[in-house]
Amino acid sequence: MSDVLLSIEGLTKAYPGVLANDAVSFDIRKGEIHALLGENGAGKSTLVKMIYGLVRPDAGRMTLDGRPYAPASPHEARAAGVAMVFQHFSLFEALSVAENVALGMENPPPMRALAHRIREVSETYGLPLDPARVVGDLSAGERQRVEIIRCLLQEPRLLIMDEPTSVLTPQEVEILFATLRRLAGEGTSILYISHKLEEIRALCDRATILRLGRVVGRADPQALSARELAEMMVGQELMTPSRPPAPRGEVVLDVAALSLASPSPFGTSLKSVTMQVHAGEILGIGGVAGNGQDELLAALSGEMLAPADAIRLCGIEVGQLGPTARRRLGLLAAPEERLGHAAAPDMTLTENALMTGAVRQRLLNRGFVRWGAAREFACRIIERFDVRTPGPEHAARSLSGGNLQKFVIGREILQRPLALVVNQPTWGVDAAAAAAIRQALMDLAAEGAAVVVISQDLDELMEISDRFAALNEGRLSAPRPTAELTVDEIGLMMGGAHDMEVAHVAG
Template sequence: MTLRLELQKITKKYPSVVANDGVDLSVQPGEIHAVLGENGAGKSTLMKIIFGAVEPDAGTVLWNGKPVRIANPAAARQLGIAMVFQHFSLFDTLTVAENIALGLPSDTKLAELELRIAETAHQYGLELEPQRHVHTLSVGECQRVEIVRALLAKPQLLILDEPTSVLTPQAVSKLFETLRKLADEGCSILYISHKLDEIRALCHTCTVMRGGKVTGVCDPREETDASLSRLMIGAEPPHFSHRPHTPGASILSAHDLSLSKAHPFAVELCDINFEVCAGEILGVAGVSGNGQQELLAALSGEDPRAQANAILLEGKPVGNRPAAWRHAHGLGFVPEERLGRGAVPEMGLADNILLSHQTASTIEYGMIRSGGIANTAKSIIERFHVKAGGPKALATSLSGGNLQKYIVGREVIRKPKVLLVAQPTWGVDVGAAAQIRGELLALRDEGCALLVISEELDELFEISDRLIVMSKGRMSPSVKTSQASLDLIGRWMSGLWDQPATISEGERHDQA
């Protein structure tokens, strides 16, 4: 059988790193092929080469048995290659439909395209509003746009980079059904994920990369999470323990917090009530686009429209206080958007320190202490094992996972009283994810109150002391993690939380 795609000795070098070093890869028609590796292993560069976004320095690409030069993404799409990037390529000021139309023939009728988008999104359980502007979407909703755009092309090869990070367990199952159907119809799929259980459940073949080189090819269905981890990082992932911890006083709370829509496509918040105490992690589950973005804006101070008494920080009314005031009084924030909000792309890592560190070690008499910010950046790079060319490296030069480690580290070392975290390990490899979760637990043990929003339910079960769910701008009651199950939280994510929270021993998450 002729291979759908074959890469021979692909090499790509950058000034400070060899991203791909003589990489070989073979994908058959109808094969779901995983590419696994830690952050910075060279996976994304290799996928960009296949999609024509990056040109290799050496090597050969064979498409359906014939040598090709994929000069740009348009040439890739003509061949039948579609890709969903981890970092999205969407224009904020255009609608969903207008963004998708950019990759289609100029005579495409927008009204017809909107219908096709809505039908495809509904078919695959990825609900979208075609007329909505991208700047009003959450990260999760942007990922849905990218997936639907790729599926509309009916590709021969579909490249997916972390496609399930924003989906419920039910939606993941539906997506897997879709991918298996596509594969049965002859479509080849290159699947990048750090979720080892997904790779083992879905993929036929797995190519493992480390340091820009291929370290092995295996059938993931015959491997364990531990053996895949050893191939990927040379060891099993570091372990951390979630020890029971007695929480202290309430640090951050919301009382009947309601907010009208800030824009036509926002989610209205209705009667939000919760509290998070010192030495506690409160996990917030929910499908992206159900009010999490609006809640974080209200809690962080980016949206100061709330009534003063609707949000309390250490008992003080802060609902109408600006973000800078809350930050100065001990509130930390890790937003879900890494580039553009979590970090300024074209600034160095040291300069990005100033987004959250404005103390005597970084600013003195109104002047920036360049040595101070460089030392702080260096300490984060070393402690969190960030692969970067030093404190002066531009934020945009880092892989998604390494930039995430840096942003989380920047907030953790501040030792805030309260830390709001959105998607702490999105797109982060298994070893780095374990480190980040361990750091969050250590911060909890030191008395910090943490509110963690994540679509990774396994992550929330691992680190949270209590869980709540957001659905359509409303918030469920809280439930102790020890009394919750994936099935229960999955039902609550649909807004069904009128049943008792306590469940039988046989249904508990740790028995699943």
């Protein structure tokens, strides 16, 4: 009887043009928290999809508890005791908590009994949850509880967690970790996927590091520094963005008591948002996803109109102006969703460059497009921001996430904005590209622009912003200088732990 629960040997999966996993081997022991580390595109997701039966490996084998394990579907995986919490929630917004849980179980009990079980388990683990509520009304942290409880009800032997903390406040992360440690103590193995290194150092017993589909290292995360882990993950030395301290200038972007209803039924309305951003300054706006970030960006970019005097750019009232008029005045924005919002997926990079650059780069001539100038603008973005693409005539969709993000951000920066608003500038972008984007934003501020960075990555905000404010249920806290903030204070600004009960976990 060995203490290995799941053993993976030589697992290989190829997609057309990409070797997603190349002979990956590692073991997960009983009751351990095992980290799977790697950049975006390192093959972590493909690997866990194979363990969960969503993807079939081309070669290699797995053994679970000494027996061969080759799940053909998630149903078989669940029957074998493997459960998974997804990175992008696999929840149904219009259904209730109990219905969502039932959908993730093989043989759910009748609804009433299930609701009772949900209450019981959720209280045992300090994750209170009302089974009758509709998921669309829950916060991100609560939604994750639904996913976790769905897994726990099946009493899994192996729990896979795919980047579970990306949407949680620091306090919520602490409670999640306490739950996971308790589960591990009870003998459940946990495969924990993340690229947040401090978390892995705090939580995990062992780590397997993937790069470009291969295992490039195994480590004891508690014995290494975050930087050493990061360099194993990236395979090169990392540069830290920096900028010279610049004097704070005049107020450029002035938002006063901005209240706006969200156009989406599950959205968050903005409630009396007030902020002033100065020239040469980066204001970081943190907060858990779904607390009004998208609405704030839409209100600032001009997609949603506001009362005229609620938003001023250098003293001019712009609240009632649309995006093009605001661009003309120098207020630019780059939204979170790259494909479909910031860029049109099936149009070429030249066309995408034209779409936001038309006014400020003078790419139009009496209503006709100056294609030569547009192409030249696209080439400038590609060159300046090191966008890896064969040329500007390629479709936006063909670029990897990080490259398209560099293009989208670069497109706005090259237009020399007076004020730039970006939402999640490095979401789903690999470490090297993320560092380049952060550096570009800092350079822009150093040149005298006012920059607003909305992000859920606290480390990023701490690194680049001068002042920090948090969005919580559509309200913006008063901005405070980043240098004097602690992680606990930031967590409280973000709304604390959303009524999670720490006491139960400790007990």
